[in-house]
Amino acid sequence: MLKSGSVLLLRRALPLRRLLNSRFIATTVSPRIGAIAHERLSPSPTTPPPFRNEIKFFASTPEQDHIEVPLFIPGVVGKYAKALFITAVRSGALETVESELKQVVEAAHNSPTFADFLKDLSVPKEVRVKAVLDIFGETAFSDVTKNFLAVLAENGRLRLLEKMVMAYSEIIMAYKGQVKATITTALELTPQELEGLRTALKGYVKPNQSLVVNQQVDRSIIGGLVIDVEDKHIDLSVENRIRQIEQVIKEAFGEI
Numbered sequence: 001m002l003k004s005g006s007v008l009l010l011r012r013a014l015p016l017r018r019l020l021n022s023r024f025i026a027t028t029v030s031p032r033i034g035a036i037a038h039e040r041l042s043p044s045p046t047t048p049p050p051f052r053n054e055i056k057f058f059a060s061t062p063e064q065d066h067i068e069v070p071l072f073i074p075g076v077v078g079k080y081a082k083a084l085f086i087t088a089v090r091s092g093a094l095e096t097v098e099s100e101l102k103q104v105v106e107a108a109h110n111s112p113t114f115a116d117f118l119k120d121l122s123v124p125k126e127v128r129v130k131a132v133l134d135i136f137g138e139t140a141f142s143d144v145t146k147n148f149l150a151v152l153a154e155n156g157r158l159r160l161l162e163k164m165v166m167a168y169s170e171i172i173m174a175y176k177g178q179v180k181a182t183i184t185t186a187l188e189l190t191p192q193e194l195e196g197l198r199t200a201l202k203g204y205v206k207p208n209q210s211l212v213v214n215q216q217v218d219r220s221i222i223g224g225l226v227i228d229v230e231d232k233h234i235d236l237s238v239e240n241r242i243r244q245i246e247q248v249i250k251e252a253f254g255e256i
Helices: 004-013 022-033 052-058 075-091 094-110 112-119 125-137 143-155 158-175 191-204 238-253
Strands: 178-185 210-217 225-229 232-235
Touching (some): 075 143, 094 143, 094 158, 112 158, 178 191, 191 210, 191 225
Antiparallel strands (some): 225 232
8 A cells, every 4th residue: 555655755756747757657756665654744734724615616506507417427436527527617627627637547557656646545634635736736737627636635536536537528528419439440440441430430420419439459359340339339340250150059059
């Protein structure tokens, strides 16, 4: 687990721009993690706890009532993503907040130290909040993003950040009338092939919607392609065809 000394190291040495630098993590952060074990953080008694009032950020207010959230996502993740969306709409910072939070998620992917900090519930609340304020206070992030991260730190929800960012992105897509289509192939498609599939799929979205196509490569499907559009799943892979043939043979001849 990430102890308070490691959090202190994060506070002193890891503004986001350096978290994203994997060389810095490998050569500077990792060797020093074990060396700091006893020093603890505590909030300054003369400094009022920042962002404390931002907890209301998650409560419904008359100002928020007229903002319609176009996609329902259940659970805690959905609750936070919805509140973030409402706040970002009111601040005119939808895409800005999305981009900034994706940078934070990327930083966690690149730094095991930072990822441990996000997950470690043993770190006291005041330590988490202070570390987040110090780390992200050195960035040019929007107030909405900083406040959101501080609230997550205060409420012990930092470990859910990546899921919340994914949910927030889904809400933004719905807000813009965008439909995500994921095309999985064994080999990367040419631009012409991808455009042909995009054109073919346009007939399956509503006139007021736009299609956002994402291609991914999975060699295990052997050949063909797999298409996912919203709740529709079309498996035209060679792997699936082989499974179907195996099932027909099993039904015809029984277990061998």
